[in-house]
Amino acid sequence: MHAPMRTCVGCRAVRPQAELLRARILLADDGEKVLVVPDEFVRTCSKRHGLSASGRSAYVCPARACYERAARRGGFARAFARKMPAVDPAALWNAHGEALAGMIDLLNRSGGIATAPRVQRLAALATAMRAAVGRVS
Numbered sequence: 001m002h003a004p005m006r007t008c009v010g011c012r013a014v015r016p017q018a019e020l021l022r023a024r025i026l027l028a029d030d031g032e033k034v035l036v037v038p039d040e041f042v043r044t045c046s047k048r049h050g051l052s053a054s055g056r057s058a059y060v061c062p063a064r065a066c067y068e069r070a071a072r073r074g075g076f077a078r079a080f081a082r083k084m085p086a087v088d089p090a091a092l093w094n095a096h097g098e099a100l101a102g103m104i105d106l107l108n109r110s111g112g113i114a115t116a117p118r119v120q121r122l123a124a125l126a127t128a129m130r131a132a133v134g135r136v137s
């Protein structure tokens, strides 16, 4: 079986989906208000802000440079297939760091061997994000 592949909205590299961070877009019914959040935050954010999640996702390498590039070149708007306000790459990057840490913590506390592969995958992404800090282009 092949691992699903996705394209980074920043550098356009095609990588296994598991190696990429996933951002989602939340919308108000009238399409006016827009929020881009880490996939892990979709449920809490949509509840808190009364917005609904669109089915579309944007995948980004765990690299700060890819967030910057995607924001600069309209990679998020392209992935979400809509006109939208500029994404703040630093804020989204930080939110993703928090999302990973929170999800790892939650999975560890809920325990169970079933969550181990997921924790491993998220921990690898978190490590990659930490390694990428300081290599901002």
Ligand SMILES: [Zn+2]
Pocket (backbone or CB within 6 Å): 008, 009, 010, 011, 012, 013, 060, 061, 063, 066
């Ligand atoms: Zn990339």
